Amino acid sequence: MSDAPSGRLRGRMLGILPTLRLRLVVVFALVALTAAVSASGIAYWLNRDAVLTRAQNAALNDFRKAMEDSAGQLPRKFGCDELQDAAVRMSDSTQSYEVVLLGTDRDGNRCNVSSDTNDFTIEDVPAELSRAVDKKRPVDDANDYPYHLYWQRITKGEEPQLVGGAKLIGEQPTPTGYMLKSLAPERDDLNSLAWSLGIATGLALIAAMLLAQAAATTVLRPVRRLADAARRLGEGELNTRLKVSGTDELADLSRTFNRTAESLEKRVAGLSARESSSRRFVADMSHELRTPLTAISAVTEVLEEEQDNLDPMIAPAVGLVVSETRRLGDLVENLMEVTRFDAGTAKLVLDTVDVADQVTACIDARAWLDAVELDADRGIMARLDPRRLDVILANLIGNALKHGGSPVRVSVRTGWSQTGEAQLLVEVADQGPGIPEDVLPHVFDRFYKASASRPRSEGSGLGLSIALENAHIHGGEITARNAQEPDGGAVFTLRLPRDASGLAAAGEDRDTDRDGGDDGDDGDENKGNER
Structure with missing residues (x-):
């Protein structure tokens, strides 16, 4: 039962791809497309991870150092304006990110400052990231610090961004800082890479189809010659042979065809010789039987005329001889006629x-x-x-x-x-x-x-x-x-x-009889085949 769906699928595929050349091209193209897409996909994801990781690590390391150098140098009791200046200094980095700092000033007021309120505010920080940054962890052998640097990739509009946050380690309360870096340049680089890989895939597909055409031509040329030779062999040209070159499977197939054609030619020649001999024997036998049969027929006609005057014991035998002689005559005439048709x-x-x-x-x-x-x-x-x-x-x-x-x-x-x-x-x-x-x-x-x-x-x-x-x-x-x-x-x-x-x-050019005579009189040929 499982062969039926596969057979129907195979039938549909043969209907869609009727020629071997088309099938070879399609198979080559599919294999090349699969390989190129797989290689391009792997290359893209590896490069994407490398590019994003490099940009991310560079920005986070710079942010950690800026926190230590700028926010870490603030006095124990600082003002909000001093925290604002620190945020601006931190954002003035080669990594091009914006900064938000949070802290408590000398008067006990909460300070929420940003290097650029138009691009980055505390509202842009994901709540999950904010909770992770503020969470204090116990210090033990597995954890050296109560606070850590955390990051998260987000999308604002259509622009990919990196958000990172950390709290200064020291006598609390200490400032908490967040940074926002745009990953648009990296996205553009990855898009360029994707286009390059896509073009490379298309070129690989075109190259594969050209190679498939060349391979199909190489494979199908001997197949076409073999098909033509088989057609001529089927039409009776038994001397048809293929020129063999090489040692591949197609060369072996050509040698097998030549051996088969040679064997068939010999066998057909032998059969033709035997058939010709048999036909000549029947014709000669029928022709030679005519002379004695004519004499016998003349005698049987005389016996038939005298049948009423013969001894009652002999008359049935004479009747049998007469009927069998006529039957033999009909058979000889029929054999002569069949021989003419065969010849x-x-x-x-x-x-x-x-x-x-x-x-x-x-x-x-x-x-x-x-x-x-x-x-x-x-x-x-x-x-x-x-x-x-x-x-x-x-x-x-x-x-x-x-x-x-x-x-x-x-x-x-x-x-x-x-x-x-x-x-x-x-x-x-x-x-x-x-x-x-x-x-x-x-x-x-x-x-x-x-x-x-x-x-x-x-x-x-x-x-x-x-x-x-x-x-x-x-x-x-x-x-x-x-x-x-x-x-x-x-x-x-x-x-x-x-x-x-x-x-x-x-049929004007054909002889009328093998022995040069005419067709002759077939006689009363009403003795049909037995049912």
Whole structure:
């Protein structure tokens, strides 16, 4: 469960930072910004503490000495005017602070004098500081004096200030003094330091981004070359190799790619050689079988004509030989046709035909008129290969009759493809139980049998695949589905362009047969794939 939020976060980050270059730059910038801000912050606070402590100690030490030199030299019984003069003398210091002195004059009156009543009076002294200054502490081994110097930083308006206070040690009552020093110069110095550190942080960030760009370029250039090589390898350029330099991880990756490409090239070459050998073997075998098969077919035709005159014990055997010979002939023709498609030598011989007439001729030639219902308007013209269209229709209708039963409905209509091309649509629907859902994806596979208990059947298992190849060579497609009606059977839909001239022109340079002959007559190829 904990992986889900992290996965969503990772997905958002990949959406915000779609490229590796951008991610590298952002990571470099964040690291540099974090380091620069941390260093600048530490430097600022260290300098701030040092500056304030130095200014504070200098002012307090000077104030303590001034208290001793000025207030400490007053007579035992002094007047308020003498206390005022002492406050003025104390404020006349290089540390630039103001002074307030408190005491009792010779007449017993309280004196509250200030070096500058406009800038500093007793009211400006925090009460907490005043209580600490006036508090007498017992003298013991841990405390040598009853009174101490105390200080506090305050802010008056927007100006930072330092307030310090102390009571003279001696026979009481003695004067008490307070000083007020402005820390504005130190604040200005610290502000200048902050600006300097901020500028340094910005420069460091810019430098980090430039370094990130350089690093990204260094890293991504070989990655880009690797991606380009992988794309070319995927497009079939198996001789693609990368130039390897260096000993880093990317160089190791390039070497691995080269080894993989070399191994793949060798493996594909071996597979291609074996495939070519197998295809040549099938073609040669099918071609060599034609001569003896022709002789056998002639003999079986004679035996079939004389079957009624044969011994009843021999007649069934003769019938079996005749049917199996025909099946073998169909298989050889189908194998020859498949070999042409695999070798890429099959081509279109175009003619302009009336599709309804073509369907009628196909049905009539195979004596299916009573078992097929035709729904096609005359006058739907198409330019395609009539022989290959006949092969497609024979396989689809024959397959529907064998597995779905009659009546088979064939409907012809026109339409448009998604690219706006005029299309011919032929739909073949039967009344059978339909095709099982697990079989539907495989009905056009070669030699596919829906039931393992029927490895032998009247069909070669190639009919529907040959029909599909003939549709592809026209630039069309065949799809299979089950009708939605409760009693509906299988529905095969053939889609062909109404003009295949462009495809025929593209294949003009290809040979028609591997052995130099023409395509030949495929015969009655209505032995469809087994469902």
